[in-house]
Amino acid sequence: NAGVTQTPKFRVLKTGQSMTLLCAQDMNHEYMYWYRQDPGMGLRLIHYSVGEGTTAKGEVPDGYNVSRLKKQNFLLGLESAAPSQTSVYFCASSRPGQGLGYTFGSGTRLTVV
Amino acid sequence: KNEVEQSPQNLTAQEGEFITINCSYSVGISALHWLQQHPGGGIVSLFMLSSGKKKHGRLIATINIQEKHSSLHITASHPRDSAVYICAVRWYGGATNKLIFGTGTLLAVQP
Numbered sequence: 001n002a003g004v005t006q007t008p009k010f011r012v013l014k015t016g017q018s019m020t021l022l023c024a025q026d027m028n029h030e031y032m033y034w035y036r037q038d039p040g041m042g043l044r045l046i047h048y049s050v051g052e053g054t055t056a057k058g059e060v061p062d063g064y065n066v067s068r069l070k071k072q073n074f075l076l077g078l079e080s081a082a083p084s085q086t087s088v089y090f091c092a093s094s095r096p097g098q099g100l101g102y103t104f105g106s107g108t109r110l111t112v113v
Numbered sequence: 114k115n116e117v118e119q120s121p122q123n124l125t126a127q128e129g130e131f132i133t134i135n136c137s138y139s140v141g142i143s144a145l146h147w148l149q150q151h152p153g154g155g156i157v158s159l160f161m162l163s164s165g166k167k168k169h170g171r172l173i174a175t176i177n178i179q180e181k182h183s184s185l186h187i188t189a190s191h192p193r194d195s196a197v198y199i200c201a202v203r204w205y206g207g208a209t210n211k212l213i214f215g216t217g218t219l220l221a222v223q224p
Contacts, residue, residue, distance in 0.1 A: 002192055092156075
């Protein structure tokens with residue numbers, strides 16, 4: 001089925017470990033986003049990309065890096081995980097322009113101990 | 114003050130009731146989204162609207178741009194409607210389609 005696929009779905013990390021979250025979309029969307037969702041807060045934008053080879057910081061970028069080497073993939077990296085990065089991470093994609101919707105992935109639940 | 118505020122934060126209803134969830138925003142927007150998230154699940158886009166009203170099945174979304182307010186209505190509610198409903202706005206001038214999210218309304222529909 002067409003859509004946004006996130007891997008892994010669950011992960012437990014020890015403080016200081018690194019990992020990469022993968023987001024893949026097959027809708028040929030230009031724009032891709034990484035959000036984190038924490039209790040009592042709305043989703044917050046970590047990083048985003050408006051096209052292959054381009055990335056930009058969002059609202060809460062510290063501690064994360066991203067890459068968009070291929071149009072269909074957007075990777076989120078944690079170089080040295082901290083307990084404050086325990087969260088649910090969502091990837092989303094959209095096309096440019098108004099009047100067009102978002103498609104979200106199913107989320108990655110990350111726990112840093 | 115949050116730029117997007119939803120009310121109520123929590124809502125419990127009996128099956129069959131008519132439900133209204135409200136969203137107010139303080140920024141100029143080009144579009145407003147209503148999203149649904151089931152417990153432990155992903156996020157699904159229900160509506161995107163920039164004016165007027167949209168209907169899909171038992172769900173109706175309205176927006177009043179002048180009043181900076183939107184409502185999501187569920188008619189003949191059912192336990193499977195139990196979820197978190199999230200309002201998000203694409204602020205005017207957000208050329209990259211970035212959204213600002215509300216904190217969500219947790220709806221529980223009891224049989």
